[in-house]
Amino acid sequence: MASEATTLTVPGPDGPREMRISSPSRLVWPAAGVSKLELAEYVVAVGEAFVHAIGDRPVALQRYGAGVDGEMFFSKNPPKGKPEFIRETPVVFPSARSHPMLVIDEPAAAVWMVQMNAVVFHPWPARARDIDHPDQLRIDLDPQPGRAFADAVPAAFELREVLREAGLEPYAKTSGNRGIHVFAGVRPEWDYIEVRHAVIAAARELERRMPDRVTTAWWKEERGERVFVDFNQAARDRTIAGAYSPRATPGATVSMPVRWEDLGDVVPGDFTIRTVPALLAERGDPWAGLGGAPGDLTTLLEWWGRDVANGQGELPYPPDYPKMPGEPMRVQPSRARKSDPDS
Numbered sequence: 001m002a003s004e005a006t007t008l009t010v011p012g013p014d015g016p017r018e019m020r021i022s023s024p025s026r027l028v029w030p031a032a033g034v035s036k037l038e039l040a041e042y043v044v045a046v047g048e049a050f051v052h053a054i055g056d057r058p059v060a061l062q063r064y065g066a067g068v069d070g071e072m073f074f075s076k077n078p079p080k081g082k083p084e085f086i087r088e089t090p091v092v093f094p095s096a097r098s099h100p101m102l103v104i105d106e107p108a109a110a111v112w113m114v115q116m117n118a119v120v121f122h123p124w125p126a127r128a129r130d131i132d133h134p135d136q137l138r139i140d141l142d143p144q145p146g147r148a149f150a151d152a153v154p155a156a157f158e159l160r161e162v163l164r165e166a167g168l169e170p171y172a173k174t175s176g177n178r179g180i181h182v183f184a185g186v187r188p189e190w191d192y193i194e195v196r197h198a199v200i201a202a203a204r205e206l207e208r209r210m211p212d213r214v215t216t217a218w219w220k221e222e223r224g225e226r227v228f229v230d231f232n233q234a235a236r237d238r239t240i241a242g243a244y245s246p247r248a249t250p251g252a253t254v255s256m257p258v259r260w261e262d263l264g265d266v267v268p269g270d271f272t273i274r275t276v277p278a279l280l281a282e283r284g285d286p287w288a289g290l291g292g293a294p295g296d297l298t299t300l301l302e303w304w305g306r307d308v309a310n311g312q313g314e315l316p317y318p319p320d321y322p323k324m325p326g327e328p329m330r331v332q333p334s335r336a337r338k339s340d341p342d343s
Contacts, residue, residue, distance in 0.1 A: 006037060010044050012106035017085070019111045028067050028119060031250040034273050039246065040114045045277035046244050047107030049285040053243035053257070054110075054123045058091050058101035058131060060239055061113055062120035068248040078102050079116045086112060089128040093237050094321055103128045119248055122239035125195075126188065133188035134195050135294060137168065139202065140233045140240055141180045146225035149268050152180045155206065155214050155227045156263060162205050166303070168295040171287050174268040176247030176255040181240055185291040190301075192236040193324075198300035200315055203229035204307055218316045219332050232318050243287055244280075246273055257287040 006024045009016050024037035043050060061075040077099055078088055086109045088100035101124075104110055110121070125134040139159065141152045156172055159182050163170045168184040175181055190198070203216045206229060215226040233240055241247060241255045256271035256279075271279070307313075314326035 008040055008044060008111060010106075010108040010111050011047070012108050014085070014106075017106075017108040019108055019115070021111075021115055026067070028064065029250065029252040029273075030067055030069055032252040032272070034252045036114065038273060039119070040111050042246070042273045042277065043110045043114055044107050046280055047110070049257075049280055049287070050110060050242075050244045051104060051107060052285065053287055053290075054121055054245070055104045055106075056127050056129075057103065057123040057125075058089055058128060059104055059124070059242075060101065060122040061116070061118040062122065062248065063117045064119050064248065065117050068119060068250075072248065074122075075116075075118070076101055083109075083112060085109070087128070089131065091124075091131055094235075119246055121242045121245040123242045124237075124239060125234075130188055132191060134190070134192065134234075135186060135188040135291065137163075137184045137186050137195060137199060137202075137295075137297070138233055138240065139182045139199055140175070140230040141182065142175075142228045142230050143178050144220075144223050144225055144228055147178075147227060149174070149178050149180070149266075151213070152178070152227050153264055153266075155210060155229075156180045156182055157260075158209055158214075159202065159206050159229075160260065162202050162209070166202065166299040168300075169293065171257065171290050172260060172263055173243050173255055173257040173287070174253075174266060174271060176241055176245070176253045176268065176271075177249060178268070180263075181255070183287075183290060185294040186297055187294045190297050192234070194297065194301060196231060196234040197304040198297045199234040200231045201300045201303035201307060203231050204312060205303060216315070221332060221334055231315060235317060235321065238318065244276070257285065259286045 005022045008019045010019050021040050026036045063075050064072050087103040089103050091101045092098045125136040141155050143151050160170045170182050170184045173181050207214050207216050215223050216229050217223045243257045245255050247253045252273040254271045254276045316330050317324050
């Protein structure tokens with residue numbers, strides 16, 4: 001029996017490439033009826049903006065062999081059978097382990113990753129040529145249970161003011177679910193620890209201005225129904241879905257860049273594999289300017305130093321991280337109280 005397969009012609013900087021898609025009719029999003037071929041065609045349709053946002057960076061892939069309702073695994077090592085035109089770059093992880101990761105330089109590379117069942121693309125905040133110094137500051141505004149996207153919107157607008165006061169120009173996108181991601185281009189002169197400290201400083205300033213609506217509490221039991229400012233997304237090897245990346249939601253949503261003037265009217269579910277290409281063609285790329293005038297972290301790091309002097313020091317790292325200098329104990333506050341005989 002002949003194998004079901006098709007070929008996409010994908011434009012690129014070195015001319016068109018013929019990219020094979022096996023099982024093109026297989027549903028990646030069963031609830032939305034979106035197929036593997038539609039996903040590949042989406043990546044081609046948004047190719048220029050996709051590469052601008054995600055390209056030239058190590059990228060981790062969320063892969064779903066049986067669609068988004070099935071099992072998922074993160075792929076950081078290059079899969080077998082990688083075409084020669086797709087670049088790799090060596091990456092050192094917090095564990096000190098090192099191995100190569102894929103880099104997207106053209107839409108055809110992303111199409112091949114779709115062929116390998118990639119659905120969500122997680123780019124690093126640093127360029128492939130210098131993975132030790134991020135050129136993006138990223139802040140994830142994550143509404144807690146009981147809250148929704150609309151609750152993150154006022155926090156995003158206030159965060160924009162915080163970052164502008166610190167000399168940065170922020171950009172916003174939907175997470176593809178309930179949250180909002182705020183990015184700012186920075187000069188690649190600071191390491192991950194310094195960038196994370198800058199993010200914590202911005203997060204604490206936002207929390208001071210909106211204490212009833214925003215929290216930097218790492219432990220879920222302390223967050224309540226506020227919007228959590230996830231500072232640990234700035235830690236090394238922590239990534240969030242890139243701009244224009246699909247998400248593994250039932251509706252085949254996309255993490256969509258938006259203009260600040262439109263953010264208050266956004267409905268995240270409106271941005272899907274099927275709707276985003278036309279919206280991008282009509283409105284242009286709201287993130288076209290990101291990285292064009294990279295900013296300086298000096299002010300945020302001065303705020304960090306001020307907060308440390310006032311007794312607000314390091315915050316917990318993710319649980320799989322090695323113990324970091326100055327980090328408090330990684331134990332839930334309720335458990336710490338139970339183990340303390342004087343509490």
